[in-house]
Amino acid sequence: MRVLPSERLLSNGAEGTPAPDGHAELPPVIRRTELVALSLVGLLVIAIVAALYLAKAFFLPITMAFIVGTMLSPAASFLERYRVPRAVAAVLIVAAVSAAATFIIGLISAPAIEWSARLPELAAALKEKMHIFDRPLALWQQLQSMIGGSETLAPLQLPKFEWVQPTVEFLSPTFAEFLLFIATLILFIASWKDLRRGLVMAFGDRDWRLRTLRILNEIEGHLGNYLLMVTMINIGVGIGTGLICAVTGMPNPAGLGALAATLNFIPIIGPVAMFVVLVLVGLVSFSTISAGLIAPACFAVLTFLEGHFITPTIIGRRLALNALAIFIALAFWTWLWGPMGAFLASPLLIVALILKEHLMPVNSPHLPEA
Template sequence: MSEARELNLHTASTPLDASRLERPPIIQRTEIVTFCLIGLLLISITAVLYVGRAFFLPIVTAVIVGTMLSPAAKFLERYRIPRSASAVAIVTATFAGLAFMIGLISAPVMEWTTRLPEIGPRLKDKFHVFDRPIALWHQLQGMFGAAPGPGETSLSLPLPKVEWVQPTFEFLSPTFTEILLFFAVLVLFIASWPSLRRALVLTFGDHESRLRTLRILNAIETHLGNYLLTVTLINMGVGIATGVICAFTHMPNPAGLGALAAILNFIPIIGPIVMFVVLLAVGIITAATLGAGLIAAAGFAIVAFIEGHFITPTIIGRRLALNALAVFIALAFWTWLWGPMGTFLSSPLLIVGLVLKEHLMPVKDTQLPEI
């Protein structure tokens, strides 16, 4: 009896092996099954969104845009304007401004389409400094048995084929039914958003869940509204700066190029790159010399760099500052899934996801070791 008691005391006083305490937990079978089920659920949701894009894309776009414009309807309600009337007025004013911007862009585009036959000879005159490198390239091709095709000279630079542009545009362009569905859902969503909020909050039974849902909805509405207002003002500034640069460098139709810069800047990362390529191409074609054609594109690159690295992070603040890798992955995913409108929705949907993560999975204040 005394020996057993001494053995128990010895066991209690003996410290546990540190290697056992530091050993990572073994992954249970249930955790693997749960992970696989979540993966299958995400794949299924992605497949449904891709196959049913004609139905889901207008609805999701209308909900996101309606949430962005909801603060404006709330502001008009303070002046005793009915919610339905304010919804129609806000949607009409928004798309009137968008139509005006598209009108500024469409005029020079139609003009340039009629001048396509003149572009080839102009480019050949501008790029005569590259005749020697191109000749060396064709000689190198000849050494490996790749002779120029029929009708090609030794100094010819073949232009890329664009047969894919029309079918791609037809595939990505929304149909009339999708546009009509978008407008109808947008107006109805803005008009009925307060009742929808109330019904969604009251869906939950306990007080804590209702309070959490209300906080999530308020945070999403505030973040998306601030995002739209801030990004719109910043993009207008970028468009004005681009128009001024184009006017000083004697580019054709500086107002249209400025409007195009403002619209493309709504698309993160890709928009400024596309605008730089457009200014580079227009400048090379229209300018007297090759160096003069690079000035407008260089000026826009400086403006885009200042806006993307200093102005936008400072104004939006750290709370809405999005990780560049997360923005790029979301941009690539939603562009692949839903085309150009998916590109526009990538940042708002990322903001919604971050708000949900912040409220549903809050980070605990724990002291972590430095990595």
């Protein structure tokens, strides 16, 4: 058979290699089966999120108990080494944690109740302090009128306190949710060893059993270390805030310190909320604005040092989380489950990263770099 020169050029010198057909159709970038699979995964994610949102009264206490129980399991194992039955250890640990939480709530609620009884008086004092902003607002109105703006700013007014009761109802779980959480937490800690053994033995392949065991051990270790270290750091922040409030003459320094330690469990949002609380308390408590802003300024320096130097040094790179990932997780879980979701955002992110490391390791095939 005679080979034409054009066919010889198209074959690039390789004998027996047919020339490519110019009319052949290229494969699609995304095949129909892949598109269907992506759509089904998207619908599954939407269904899961909807179920978690609608059944919050069930899933939130259960998830909270699982996460907190995993954090407290090392303490139960420690007591078990000293011949304390695991069921008894679970009850003792939950009782100790409940007593500490009750003590902190008592420190916070005492000044909160006192201040709530003086809301009209405090609101009037705060409104009087805000008159310092009347001149800047007037200058802004003049500038707006000069550039042709038609809208005028209303006088500075404080919001009404009708939000207090809905906020308390939003922050406080129902008795049924609290009872479900406590019961699940005790049972989870008491039976965690059997649950872990059952999860490992559920797989028939030896490699998957070892991988599951490593995942569970790493989750338990990381969450336990996270709770211990973050608790110690937050106690330090609370003590530091209390000392700042005591030195600067702020009222109820112990309650403000306990509130700072509690809010610091919520990344980003907690310190910002505490700063706002200190600003409001300082403006109401002192005769001048400059004196009222001393404690918030010192607290801002304390939280800056804690967030950028102390926490990364103590927790280390292994538990260090990306700031953007923390913010997105915090926004999602806060929207989904409120304040308790904000508390669970970082532990759930740690669990997700551990699963990602073991199920999609670094040496797995991935796309080539551009």
